[in-house]
Each structure stands twice: as C-alpha cells, then as structure tokens.
Amino acid sequence: MSSHASLQDVEVGDIVEVQFDGDKIIGRVMPRTELDPPGLLTLKLSNGYNVGVSLKGVSLKVLKKSEQKHKPIQESEEEEKYSAGEFVSLISTGGTIASRVEYETGAVKPALYAKDLLTLVPELASITKVKTRILMSILSEDMKPSYWTEIAKAVYEEIKSGACGVVVAHGTDTMGYTAAALSFALPKLSVPVVLVGAQRSSDRPSSDAYFNLINAVKFARFADASGVFVCMHSSTSDPTSWILTGTKVRKMHTSARYAFKPINARAVALVNGDIKMLERTKPRGGETVLKAGFSEKCSLIYSYPGLSQRVLEALCADCEGVVFAGTGLGHVPSYLLDSISQLKKRGVLFFMTSQCYFGRVNMNVYTTGRRLLSAGVVPLEDMLPETAYVKLCWCVANFPREKVEEVMRTNLVGEISERTVYEVESYESGLRSAPAA
Numbered sequence: 001m002s003s004h005a006s007l008q009d010v011e012v013g014d015i016v017e018v019q020f021d022g023d024k025i026i027g028r029v030m031p032r033t034e035l036d037p038p039g040l041l042t043l044k045l046s047n048g049y050n051v052g053v054s055l056k057g058v059s060l061k062v063l064k065k066s067e068q069k070h071k072p073i074q075e076s077e078e079e080e081k082y083s084a085g086e087f088v089s090l091i092s093t094g095g096t097i098a099s100r101v102e103y104e105t106g107a108v109k110p111a112l113y114a115k116d117l118l119t120l121v122p123e124l125a126s127i128t129k130v131k132t133r134i135l136m137s138i139l140s141e142d143m144k145p146s147y148w149t150e151i152a153k154a155v156y157e158e159i160k161s162g163a164c165g166v167v168v169a170h171g172t173d174t175m176g177y178t179a180a181a182l183s184f185a186l187p188k189l190s191v192p193v194v195l196v197g198a199q200r201s202s203d204r205p206s207s208d209a210y211f212n213l214i215n216a217v218k219f220a221r222f223a224d225a226s227g228v229f230v231c232m233h234s235s236t237s238d239p240t241s242w243i244l245t246g247t248k249v250r251k252m253h254t255s256a257r258y259a260f261k262p263i264n265a266r267a268v269a270l271v272n273g274d275i276k277m278l279e280r281t282k283p284r285g286g287e288t289v290l291k292a293g294f295s296e297k298c299s300l301i302y303s304y305p306g307l308s309q310r311v312l313e314a315l316c317a318d319c320e321g322v323v324f325a326g327t328g329l330g331h332v333p334s335y336l337l338d339s340i341s342q343l344k345k346r347g348v349l350f351f352m353t354s355q356c357y358f359g360r361v362n363m364n365v366y367t368t369g370r371r372l373l374s375a376g377v378v379p380l381e382d383m384l385p386e387t388a389y390v391k392l393c394w395c396v397a398n399f400p401r402e403k404v405e406e407v408m409r410t411n412l413v414g415e416i417s418e419r420t421v422y423e424v425e426s427y428e429s430g431l432r433s434a435p436a437a
Contacts, residue, residue, distance in 0.1 A: 013066025013122050016043065019059040025051065026063065028122070044210065066122065084162025087129040088220045091154055092169045093147075093178075094138040121213050128221040133158065140171025140178075140197075145294035145393050148178060152185035155193055156290040165192045165220025169213075172197040172251055172259065175230060179246035180390040181294065183228040183413040188289035194220045195246070196231045215241035215271035225281040227413070229268060232260040243269040247387045247415040250357065263357050264382040264417050295320060295396035300389035302355060303332040309339045321349040321392045321404065324377070325385035330354055330361030334368045341375045349404055350377040351392060353385040360420055378405050381416045391415060 010016055014029045018041070027043025030050060041053045041060075124130050135154050136147065155166050170178055179195050186193065196216035216231035228246035235258050248265035270276045297320045301312070316322060326332050330352040332340075340350060352372065354361050360382035363369030373379070380388050388408075395404045 010041070010060070010062055011066055014062055015064040015066075016041075017061040017063055018043070018053050018055075019061070020057070025053060027051065029066075082129060082131050082162060085164045087131050087163060088165045088167060088217050089155075089158035089161075089163040090130050090132045090167045090169065090217070091151070091158065092132065092134050093136050093151060094140070094169075094171060121210055123214055124217055127214070127217050128164075130217065131158075131163070138171075140174040143171075143174045143178060145181075145296050148181035148185065148294050148390075149292045151178065152182055152290060152292040155182060155186060156288060156292075159189070159191055159288050163191065165194070165217075165223075167213075167216045167220050168193065168195045170195050170197050172232075175260075176250050176384075177386050177390055179228055179230050179249060180384075180387040180415070181394070183246040183415070184391055184394040185290065185292040185294075186228065186288065187291055187413055188287055189226045189228070190286050190288045191284055192220045192223055192225050193228045193246075194231050194243070195229070211239055212241055219243055219269065219271050219275060223269065223275050223277070224283050225268070225277070226284050226286070227282060230260060231271065233257040234267070234270060240270060240272045242267040243271060245414050247413055248384065248417075250384060250386065263384055264360070264420060265414075291398060293397035294390070294393040296393070298322070298389060298393045298396055300325065300385060302385075303327050305333070307333055307336065309336060312336055312339050313343070316343050316348050319348055320396050320401075321351070323351045323353060323380075323385060323388045323392055325355040326352050326361070327355060329365055329369060330363045330372070330379055331366065331368050332372070334371065337371055337375055340372070340377065344376045347401070349392075349396075349401075350375075351388060351408055352377050352379050353383055353388045355385065357384065358420075360417075378408060380408065382420060383415050387415050 010029050012029050012031050015026065016029060018025045018027075025043065025045070027045045030042040030044050039055045041055055042050055043053060044050050133154065135151060138147075151168065155168065158166050168178070168182075175195055175197050182193060182195070194216045196212050198212055212232055219225075219229070219231060223243075230244045230246060230249045231241050232244070234240045234242035242262075244260060244262050244267055245265055248262055249260055250263050251259050252261045253259035266279055268277070268279045268281055270278065297318060299315050299319050299322045301307075301315055301322055302325045324330075324332055344350060352361055352363060361379045363373050363377070363379050383391070391408060391412075392404075395407050399407055
C-alpha cells in the first residue's frame with residue numbers, strides 16, 4: 001500500500017499507520033462527523049480507544065483495506081438471506097452503546113442504528129454473520145413494561161427465524177430490569193440471549209462498547225448455554241467481559257466500565273479471546289417458550305425513615321401489587337402496619353426484599369418482621385428488588401390473583417439462590433474484582 005496516502009485515499013474501516021516525530025500509530029479508520037475539522041482522522045486503536053490525528057506533516061500508510069464498505073445510517077436493512085443456525089441477531093433498543101456524542105452540546109443522544117454498530121466494530125463480521133434489527137431507539141431511563149413485551153416478542157421471532165443467539169443492545173441504566181423481564185417472558189430458551197451495553201458511547205476515547213459488543217456476540221454464537229445473560233466489562237481491563245445471569249445482576253456504579261456485578265450469585269463466564277465457563281448452565285437446545293405480558297399496576301417502594309402512611313397509600317392507589325425494598329432483614333416502619341393491612345384487604349399484594357442487596361430477607365428475627373408476615377407481606381428470599389418488581393409485573397399479567405403469591409415464591413429462572421454468596425468475585429486470574437472508584 002502507498003506510504004503517501006492522503007485523507008481522500010482512506011475509507012472507514014481501513015487499517016492505517018500514521019508516522020510522526022519518529023513514532024507511529026496504527027488504528028482502524030472511524031466514521032467522520034460533519035463537525036470534524038479538515039485533515040483530522042479518527043482512529044480506533046487495538047486497545048479499543050479512539051484517537052484523533054491531524055494529518056498535517058505526518059506520513060499516512062494504508063496497511064489493510066476495509067472488507068466492509070461504510071454505509072450511512074439507515075432505518076431499514078437490505079434484504080439478505082440468513083441460513084438457520086449460522087447467524088446472530090443483533091436487536092437495537094438504543095442506549096449509550098447505540099449513541100453518539102452530540103458535539104454541539106456535549107450530550108449523548110441516540111443516533112446509531114443497529115447496522116452502524118457493524119461499521120464501528122467491523123471485527124464482528126469475522127466472528128459470525130450478524131443480522132441487525134432496529135426495534136426502538138430510546139435511552140433506557142424511558143423503558144417501561146410494555147416495551148419489555150415488545151423486546152421479548154422480537155427475541156422470540158429472531159430465534160424462530162433461525163438465530164443461533166440473540167444480542168440485545170440496551171442502555172445500562174435499566175438493563176438489569178430488562179434482563180429480568182426477558183428471563184421471565186422467555187422462561188425456556190434454546191439459545192443464549194445476551195444484553196449488552198456501554199458506559200461510554202462508541203465515539204468517546206475510553207468507550208467500552210467495542211469489547212462488550214464483540215464479547216457478547218462471541219458468547220451468543222459459540223457458548224453452549226441457553227438463557228438470558230448480561231455482558232459487560234469485568235474489571236478495568238479492556239478486553240475482558242463477564243457473562244452474568246439476567247435475574248442476578250445490578251449496575252453498581254454510575255460511570256465505571258466494570259459497573260455491573262453479580263448479586264448473590266457468581267459470574268457465568270468470562271469472555272476475552274476465548275469463552276471460559278465458570279458456572280454450569282443449561283446447554284443449547286430444546287424449545288423456546290414465550291410468555292410475555294407485564295402489568296403496569298405494580299410498584300417498587302423503597303423504605304426509608306419517615307415513609308408516611310399518606311405516601312404509601314398514594315403509591316398504592318392504583319396498584320395490584322407492591323414490592324418493598326425494605327431495610328435490613330426485610331422491614332418497613334412499624335407504623336405502616338395498619339395501612340398495609342387495610343390495603344391488603346382491598347386486594348393489594350405485598351412482597352418484601354432487602355435494599356441491602358447481598359444476603360436474604362428473614363422476617364422471623366425481629367418483631368416488626370413477624371408483624372409484617374402476619375399482615376400478609378410475603379418474603380422473597382434473596383431476590384433483587386428490581387427483579388422482584390419485574391417478576392410481579394409479569395405474574396399479575398399472566399396468572400390469576402390467587403396464584404400470584406405462589407409463583408412469586410417459586411424459583412423459576414434462577415431469581416432465588418439456594419445459598420447466599422457474600423462476596424463479589426472476579427474470576428480473572430483468581431483476583432477480586434476492581435474496587436469501586
């Protein structure tokens with residue numbers, strides 16, 4: 001290739017070498033924006049970081065031409081044939097992994113369609129054939145129960161069309177909720193369904209989108225596992241992601257790339273160059289069952305000192321069921337007992353989890369817990385509050401009222417652990433996970 005290439009000679013996806021002041025940078029050419037100044041080239045380095053390079057006074061050499069031509073953002077995918085069992089479906093719902101920086105304001109907004117993720121991460125094409133589908137383009141704080149039904153149906157359709165795995169690109173803020181929702185709405189799966197996100201958008205220098213997406217697709221394509229999982233960074237190290245059970249995962253940091261942790265569980269697998277299974281899972285195969293539908297008449301109420309009867313009754317005014325994120329072993333203020341009893345008589349179902357996250361509720365230890373049990377509040381072992389809320393939305397929509405309490409207490413898809421795991425563990429070289437920043 002030419003050692004005197006110009007900006008006009010390179011295309012998105014090309015691997016180029018830039019030499020300057022006796023040093024050199026090798027990276028993959030990223031798409032330009034209309035605000036990029038003339039002569040600026042954005043490269044993605046092998047470590048996943050992006051760097052902007054001014055071509056003034058440097059030597060540019062194209063090492064390898066892109067095998068995929070860059071295409072502009074588009075709302076529909078060209079018709080293409082996919083052989084059953086030979087492709088992974090990538091469903092885009094929005095979020096930071098499918099966002100770009102709005103440089104006028106510095107804000108992050110949904111901008112990328114699913115197909116454009118393949119442009120930003122062309123390595124996906126060397127892993128497997130990827131079929132993309134744009135389902136919605138929202139930031140995850142705008143997620144709601146009716147959308148969970150749409151996503152579950154889309155996943156089901158892709159599996160029935162022959163996908164050997166499904167990856168759902170999702171915003172991280174509510175990804176744990178959606179992972180739980182898909183776990184219940186798809187109680188039997190024949191392939192892996194992997195939710196993936198990014199803490200930093202794909203065109204930021206320290207984005208985690210690159211490796212997260214690659215590792216999610218690898219696991220969806222090659223892992224002998226079925227079920228719903230989350231794939232995110234396992235530590236501050238760039239290449240490694242861990243695979244976490246969809247009902248036992250929570251975002252534990254606002255911005256760190258290793259924000260997602262297993263709660264009362266252990267990681268299912270580590271993915272770097274290879275897939276290292278850490279826990280036994282249900283293998284591929286069997287049938288896929290869809291049981292979607294989520295009620296919007298349920299609430300998740302966080303207990304706090306001063307939570308009043310007035311607030312509780314207002315929150316329960318149009319509710320069929322409530323999950324408390326109680327304190328400690330599963331408590332809410334004792335002065336709420338009368339209100340809870342009255343609401344229970346009106347037909348509101350009450351369930352108890354702990355806002356402590358690690359450990360499990362035990363409402364037999366203290367007087368308040370025992371009185372709550374007598375009032376009809378149902379303990380949910382070590383189920384996460386978010387998972388319990390999602391499960392309640394699903395139960396209310398799919399079962400008669402007299403069955404809801406029984407189903408809520410039954411471990412269906414790993415939402416209740418047989419034993420308590422007290423520590424968050426990293427399985428990379430036997431080390432503990434990175435400490436919170």
